[in-house]
Each structure stands twice: as C-alpha cells, then as structure tokens.
Amino acid sequence: MIKVAIVGYGNLGRGVERSIKQNKDMELVGIFTRRAPETVKTEGAKAYTMDHLKQKKGEIDVCILCGGSATDLPAQTPEWTHLFNTIDSFDTHAKIPEHFAKVDQVAKSNQTTSIISTGWDPGLFSLNRLYAQSILPVGQTNTFWGKGVSQGHSDALRRIEGILDATQYTIPNKEVIEKLKAGENLDLTTRDKHYRECFVVLEEGANAEKIQEEIISMPNYFADYDTKVHFISKAELDQNHKAMPHGGTVLHAGTTHDNTKQVIEYNLQLESNPEFTASVLVAYARACVRLAKEKQYGAFTVLDIAPKYLSNRTDEELRKELL
Structure with a gap:
C-alpha cells in the first residue's frame, strides 16, 4: 500500500481524500492543516496539525501538497521536500522554471523525489x-x-x-x-x-x-x-x-x-475542477513513489514521467489491455 499524507485541506485537499478512496493501492495516513484539527470536517480521515507531520516521517510514502500557488507552494514544496517525497500543483506558468530549480536542489540534497506542477494545466x-x-x-x-x-x-x-x-x-x-x-x-x-x-x-x-x-x-x-x-x-x-x-x-x-x-x-x-485536479495528483503520487524506490531523486514534471508509472496495473496488463 502507498501511504499518503494530504497537506492542506481546502477544495483540492478534499478532492484528494475522495480520490484516494477510489485507488485500492493507497492508504491515507492523515490530513495536515494549519487550522485547529478539531475544526476540520473531513470525510473520514484524521486531521493533525502541520507541526505533527514531521513526527510521521517513517509512516508516509508521499505528501500531496494542496496549498495555493500564489504564496503557499513556493514555500511549502521546498520545505516538505526536505523530509518527504512530494507532489504539488504549482500553476503559475511563468514561475515554473524557478520553482523547479528550487525544489530540485532540495530534493537532490535530501534524496527525495518531487513532481511539481501536476494537474491538467500545467499537467x-x-x-x-x-x-x-x-x-x-x-x-x-x-x-x-x-x-x-x-x-x-x-x-x-x-x-x-x-x-x-x-x-x-x-x-x-x-x-x-x-x-x-x-x-x-x-x-x-x-x-x-x-x-x-x-x-x-x-x-x-x-x-x-x-x-x-x-x-x-x-x-x-x-x-x-x-x-x-x-x-x-x-x-x-x-x-x-x-x-x-x-x-x-x-x-x-x-x-x-x-x-x-x-x-x-x-x-x-x-x-468539478478540484476533484479532477486531485485525481491527477493522486495518479502522479503513485509515480512519485515508484521513482523514489528506483532512487531517482530530484524534481520532475509530467514531461519526465513514463505513462505506465501512473497505473496500478502491471506492464503485462497494460500491453494486453491498452495497446
């Protein structure tokens, strides 16, 4: 099972929680929020403070970062990539090269994997x-x-x-x-x-x-x-x-x-834009974990990922069913 953390719980985070329920190879460890956890109404997952995330390091395969591109992700993605494999949906097109370079440096230095700017556009x-x-x-x-x-x-x-x-x-x-x-x-x-x-x-x-x-x-x-x-x-x-x-x-x-x-x-x-975007993030979270297991560290975008890494089916099943 791929163990997933949701970081941030707005419309996108809620969409990720719903999408994980449709992916049988994934397990949601928890939702990590800047709000008081007892005030966060999830759809079944346990909510924790953002500070609690560091304590879960050994329990999480990938963090899906659900903050906004304006101010959240430029800081959060490098911050959490120090400790975890991460996915984000950073969508300020003009600033993607700058964001990529910053996250890539952190990921390579800490032997983690991050896929940035994931969604449907960019994505x-x-x-x-x-x-x-x-x-x-x-x-x-x-x-x-x-x-x-x-x-x-x-x-x-x-x-x-x-x-x-x-x-x-x-x-x-x-x-x-x-x-x-x-x-x-x-x-x-x-x-x-x-x-x-x-x-x-x-x-x-x-x-x-x-x-x-x-x-x-x-x-x-x-x-x-x-x-x-x-x-x-x-x-x-x-x-x-x-x-x-x-x-x-x-x-x-x-x-x-x-x-x-x-x-x-x-x-x-x-x-539903957030639910679809969340579904893309969840598929690429699977790819992120696979890259990390292959020790492919650093930042990546959708342009770098082989399509088969998104699927929970075997290579043999994909060749038989999709080609």
Missing part, C-alpha cells in the same frame, strides 16, 4: 502540447481554458486585502477557436484568446476602486487579459458562484506533405 495539457508539436512540427498550438472557475486565480483574488470572498471565471474566445479549427493561421495575443470575469465580495469599508485597480493590474494573473470585476453580496456569491466547473482545449493545427492540414484536439469538460 495533462502540457503533455498534449508536447505530443502535438513533436508529431506535427510544422503547425501552431493554442490552449484555451474555460468557461470555468480557476482555483488559482480565485485564490489570488481572496488574498487581496479588503476582499472577503471571490470567484474568477476564465472565458475563451469561441470565435477564435472556430477560425483555428478551420485552418486559419492567426497571430494571437494572450488578450485575444480569453477574458476573465471576477465576482468579488468586499470587506466592510474596503475601497472598491483601489481593489479593482489591484486586480486588473496583477502580474501573471490578470494584467495580460481583459478583466471584468463585479462587486456583489456574499449571499449572491454563495448562491450563484460556488460550483467549480472548468475545462479547456489544446488545439494544434499543423500540416504534413504538400500543405495537407491536420488538426489535433484534446478537450476536457469538468463538473
């Missing part, structure tokens, strides 16, 4: 971009997200001083998608492909104008997009904006001999 979409560009080197790749709730962007909003709660939607430009499918070669900016819509609940006395400017100018999150900000009540947010659907498309339009058009499309439609 599964990264793989599909690699496959498409390798197979059709003459072509153009575009990625579209949504319409859906971005957990990372919503988390970044909630960390702004003066915001009580918030939900952010990423919305793709459908007209652009159809033109690309038809074979048009478009020179697109980030702003052309998506826009972002924010529904924000302010704390009492907060300056709406100042907060709106802080949102639309936030680097790596909103500055490169057309962003609409709606200030609404907590009741309206809870009633209309608490579901977490998402999805997206990787679209690669390329050509082979004599300008023959070929299109590769990979699409996800998700009723």
Whole structure:
C-alpha cells in the first residue's frame, strides 16, 4: 500500500481524500492543516496539525501538497521536500522554471523525489502540447481554458486585502477557436484568446476602486487579459458562484506533405475542477513513489514521467489491455 499524507485541506485537499478512496493501492495516513484539527470536517480521515507531520516521517510514502500557488507552494514544496517525497500543483506558468530549480536542489540534497506542477494545466495539457508539436512540427498550438472557475486565480483574488470572498471565471474566445479549427493561421495575443470575469465580495469599508485597480493590474494573473470585476453580496456569491466547473482545449493545427492540414484536439469538460485536479495528483503520487524506490531523486514534471508509472496495473496488463 502507498501511504499518503494530504497537506492542506481546502477544495483540492478534499478532492484528494475522495480520490484516494477510489485507488485500492493507497492508504491515507492523515490530513495536515494549519487550522485547529478539531475544526476540520473531513470525510473520514484524521486531521493533525502541520507541526505533527514531521513526527510521521517513517509512516508516509508521499505528501500531496494542496496549498495555493500564489504564496503557499513556493514555500511549502521546498520545505516538505526536505523530509518527504512530494507532489504539488504549482500553476503559475511563468514561475515554473524557478520553482523547479528550487525544489530540485532540495530534493537532490535530501534524496527525495518531487513532481511539481501536476494537474491538467500545467499537467495533462502540457503533455498534449508536447505530443502535438513533436508529431506535427510544422503547425501552431493554442490552449484555451474555460468557461470555468480557476482555483488559482480565485485564490489570488481572496488574498487581496479588503476582499472577503471571490470567484474568477476564465472565458475563451469561441470565435477564435472556430477560425483555428478551420485552418486559419492567426497571430494571437494572450488578450485575444480569453477574458476573465471576477465576482468579488468586499470587506466592510474596503475601497472598491483601489481593489479593482489591484486586480486588473496583477502580474501573471490578470494584467495580460481583459478583466471584468463585479462587486456583489456574499449571499449572491454563495448562491450563484460556488460550483467549480472548468475545462479547456489544446488545439494544434499543423500540416504534413504538400500543405495537407491536420488538426489535433484534446478537450476536457469538468463538473468539478478540484476533484479532477486531485485525481491527477493522486495518479502522479503513485509515480512519485515508484521513482523514489528506483532512487531517482530530484524534481520532475509530467514531461519526465513514463505513462505506465501512473497505473496500478502491471506492464503485462497494460500491453494486453491498452495497446
């Protein structure tokens, strides 16, 4: 049995707990939280303080880190990789090389294994971009997200001083998608492909104008997009904006001999973004433990992992059933 710890228990951590129940080769050691454990309502797992995690070192094969990318994971992943094999879902694309280098140094120094930036983008979409560009080197790749709730962007909003709660939607430009499918070669900016819509609940006395400017100018999150900000009540947010659907498309339009058009499309439609992301993390947790057993220490991404490492089936079963 693979012994797993969940570090952080928000929507993603809850999704990981549910996913582990569907994987018969895994056992959940516990949930480790910054909150008082007695206040954390899990779905059966025991909750511990974050400080208690160090005491469980010999009982854990891999820690799945479920904090946010804005401030949690840049500190937590290197910190816990000192002691454990780790998985995270760090999704600030522009900062992945920096995050990788930091975690890689810690993991190699301490003979641990860490797979960073795991999920569906970065993650599964990264793989599909690699496959498409390798197979059709003459072509153009575009990625579209949504319409859906971005957990990372919503988390970044909630960390702004003066915001009580918030939900952010990423919305793709459908007209652009159809033109690309038809074979048009478009020179697109980030702003052309998506826009972002924010529904924000302010704390009492907060300056709406100042907060709106802080949102639309936030680097790596909103500055490169057309962003609409709606200030609404907590009741309206809870009633209309608490579901977490998402999805997206990787679209690669390329050509082979004599300008023959070929299109590769990979699409996800998700009723629950955190539960799907959690399921990806759990599969890669299995891969992480296998790499560690092979003494492959350091940081890795999904681009480094052989697909068979994700499965609980034998190589013989995979060749028979999937090839």
